[in-house]
Amino acid sequence: MKRIGILGGVSAESTVLYYRTITREVVRRTGRADYPEIIIYSVSFGDFARLQHAGEWDLITARMVAVFQALHRAGAQLGLIAANTLHAVFPEVARRSPIPLLSIVEATAREAKRLGLERVGLLGTRFTMEGDFYRRGMGEVGIEVIVPDPGEREEIHRIIYQELARGLIREDSRARFIGIAEKLIRKGAQGIILGCTELPLLIPKDSLDVAILNTAEIHALAALEAALGD
Template sequence: MFHIGVVAPRLPGAAELLRRVDEAGAALGTGQEQPELSLVWQPLDGRWDAWQRNDPDTVRTQLALACVRLRQAGAHFFVCPDDTAYAPLDAGDADLALPGLHVADVVAAAAQRQGFARIGVLGTRWTLGWRRYADELEPMGLTAVPLPLWDQTTLHSIIFDELARGRSSLTSRDTVLSLIEDLRRAGCQAVVVGCPELGALVTPASSPLPLLDATQLLADAAVAVAVGDAPLPTWHGGPPARSLADPEVRSAG
């Protein structure tokens, strides 16, 4: 059994990921040992300005520190529920203390499995200005479709000014659903929900397009790795991936 580490820049998103991990673990069935999990809250309030100044190293340093603490707690790999945080993590060359499941890798694999060729992306302005989704999808013959810049600004405001503060409104829900409808009209076959809090507004039943829920996909992938149904991730190096047959790994579990 591998130990899951969670890097949490924002607690609301982390809480949603933990709920999904708990559900995925429970779905393993009775008699199956549940994965161990540790979380480090590494708040980035006041540091996103550095990212806007094209200084991602300042943000990455804080996130890298969280990985060090998770490794000290016994974690074998990490996940992060905040899509926005992956952009500064991508910006550096130095290995993190742990390997991580990259949200774009996980989402791209799900899109390919489900047969979607043209995928819209919802998230913060930083997520939508980041090319990792496109970089992962394009080699598979898939296309990532961003929102227009003015719609990115609207969605960013809804996420940070409302959802991240525990608020939501019918007006915001209708706005987000309208953005998804615009993506559908642009030929998209599915949409990435790249922010945990967006789940408060958008559900599979209400969405004009099938949802690729990044939080759910990360939770499922983390549990699969933890129980040995999927290999340890290798993104950004860290300790080499080891087999569940490794005595040290067995004793850690």
């Protein structure tokens, strides 16, 4: 069984979701607590958030590579970034990482394809919704991505950084997110990508009438499968 290395802390809330998903799935499958070994390198959310808003993506990339070098030295055999936004620079980080990395976008695209989806709505930070990495990843499997209107994107971005990343769950924000998702469904979305790993805290699986793609869960389970493989 391979040892998993997680770049976490972006945010702490989603890092907990990853760890819990992996360990609970092992118990569900086997009835035993035979978890894979997991090493978590928790970075400063505040530092990374400031760098993102300053557009310092080269520095972000360098810091992420340094994290995976440290995880490699600690014995990790495969790695994952427990955040969607940081996948904006995934190709370069993966190229420079000393251990293989699992992409949250690729894992989510595989799941969307498995579900037979052709058009999906994407919710996440402004960087994720306005970036092209999800459009590229989904496009490679023939799936179209649609996003909320500009004003809605700003509102979503604010709630993620000012509330969810701090562990704050507000019912008015939950209702607003669900309303925005329902608007995307009316525009033809057959599924909604929770393209921020904190969003499962706000949008339960049964809150919409279409498939909800919980990227944190999908990514964590993909890591477990990779750890269990040869």
